[in-house]
Amino acid sequence: MSTDDATEKARENGNGVELPSTQRLIPFENKEHNPESYEDMQLDYSPLLFSSLERYLPPNMLNLPRDRKVHFLSDILTRYSPQGEHTRVQKHRKYRQQILSNYEPRHKELYTMNAANFFVPSFLKAISENSEESFRSIMVEPTPGVYTFEMFQPKFCEMLMAEVESMERWVHDQRFHIICPNTMNKYGVVLDDFGLETMLNKLMDGYICPMSRVFFPEVGGLTLDSHHGFVVEYGVNRDIELGFHVDDSEVTLNVCLGEQFYGGDLFFRGVRCDKHVNTETQSEEVFDYAHIPGRAVLHRGRHRHGARATISGHRVNLVIWCRSSVFRELKKHQNDFSSWCGDCRREKKERQHLSVAATKLELLKRDGISAS
Ligand SMILES: O=C(O)CCC(=O)C(=O)O
Ligand SMILES: [Fe+2]
Numbered sequence: 001m002s003t004d005d006a007t008e009k010a011r012e013n014g015n016g017v018e019l020p021s022t023q024r025l026i027p028f029e030n031k032e033h034n035p036e037s038y039e040d041m042q043l044d045y046s047p048l049l050f051s052s053l054e055r056y057l058p059p060n061m062l063n064l065p066r067d068r069k070v071h072f073l074s075d076i077l078t079r080y081s082p083q084g085e086h087t088r089v090q091k092h093r094k095y096r097q098q099i100l101s102n103y104e105p106r107h108k109e110l111y112t113m114n115a116a117n118f119f120v121p122s123f124l125k126a127i128s129e130n131s132e133e134s135f136r137s138i139m140v141e142p143t144p145g146v147y148t149f150e151m152f153q154p155k156f157c158e159m160l161m162a163e164v165e166s167m168e169r170w171v172h173d174q175r176f177h178i179i180c181p182n183t184m185n186k187y188g189v190v191l192d193d194f195g196l197e198t199m200l201n202k203l204m205d206g207y208i209c210p211m212s213r214v215f216f217p218e219v220g221g222l223t224l225d226s227h228h229g230f231v232v233e234y235g236v237n238r239d240i241e242l243g244f245h246v247d248d249s250e251v252t253l254n255v256c257l258g259e260q261f262y263g264g265d266l267f268f269r270g271v272r273c274d275k276h277v278n279t280e281t282q283s284e285e286v287f288d289y290a291h292i293p294g295r296a297v298l299h300r301g302r303h304r305h306g307a308r309a310t311i312s313g314h315r316v317n318l319v320i321w322c323r324s325s326v327f328r329e330l331k332k333h334q335n336d337f338s339s340w341c342g343d344c345r346r347e348k349k350e351r352q353h354l355s356v357a358a359t360k361l362e363l364l365k366r367d368g369i370s371a372s
Pocket of ligand 1: 232247266306307317319
């Protein structure tokens with residue numbers, strides 16, 4: 001299923017979720033797919049290996065350009081090869097060093113946290129009061145688990161967009177091969193790779209964690225300890241829309257930075273665990289959100305969503321996928337219901353209902369017997 005098909009399917013019935021395909025192959029061979037040849041490319045592994053593995057790519061990746069498939073598959077191969085993870089980390093470190101020693105930031109003031117200059121006063125006040133009540137006073141929760149609030153000053157949004165523009169100009173001028181924001185978004189940049197990791201870490205620790213502790217404790221909101229921070233871009237000559245997916249995060253912060261655009265609404269379709277990621281959407285889970293520049297959306301990574309086509313103009317969003325290593329470790333050992341998954345909750349209720357009904361029947365039978 002291509003990204004477009006997934007979005008179309010999602011529009012029809014809210015199903016057909018694509019996992020973010022974050023470093024994962026599918027567990028069966030797609031025999032109908034005709035793999036490409038990689039013989040003419042300079043690769044770290046045999047070109048034949050890439051052709052064979054192509055049949056195991058997540059469906060939304062099958063029609064991507066070859067260099068993106070190579071990037072995704074190389075990453076997986078490196079992790080499975082002896083010393084794989086170590087090699088991958090080394091390679092990424094080298095990649096970052098190359099950027100950091102050559103790219104000259106345009107707005108240096110973005111690279112260190114400056115709360116008074118970055119955030120709007122209402123947001124700062126809520127954070128300093130640090131209570132559910134203070135957060136709720138600046139937020140709207142239009143559907144359970146999706147919180148929206150004014151967060152960044154217009155000046156900050158403008159500066160960050162200008163910085164991204166300058167990063168992209170540098171990439172273009174240097175003919176530098178950059179890593180895409182994620183497996184679905186082709187346009188934009190990973191801010192962490194361009195020297196903004198420390199600032200975004202402070203943003204997560206000081207300004208996202210206080211809220212995730214209150215609103216998402218059951219999905220690792222109490223223990224967020226790493227992030228992936230990037231900017232995505234939509235419009236003419238960029239990505240148009242984003243297929244139905246779940247994020248590789250426990251908690252996601254998505255802030256529209258600007259500019260003028262039409263369309264690009266987010267559509268949410270309920271929170272799901274791995275087991276239920278493709279199940280049907282219930283009518284009460286359908287929610288669409290229109291982005292407003294400067295306004296943040298905070299949601300669970302497992303809240304299924306996508307972005308509709310940006311029909312005109314140019315939309316730029318800052319996205320921070322916040323992760324909890326503790327939650328991920330605990331999840332490996334959990335095999336019963338997830339309290340946060342809509343379908344797990346429905347299954348649990350159903351089982352409880354059946355068990356109560358069975359007990360009642362049992363009691364009635366016993367009473368009947370003793371009464372006779
Ligand atoms: O385009 C958007 O606003 C959504 C981005 C998104 O969902 C993501 O990057 O995970
Ligand atoms: Fe997302």
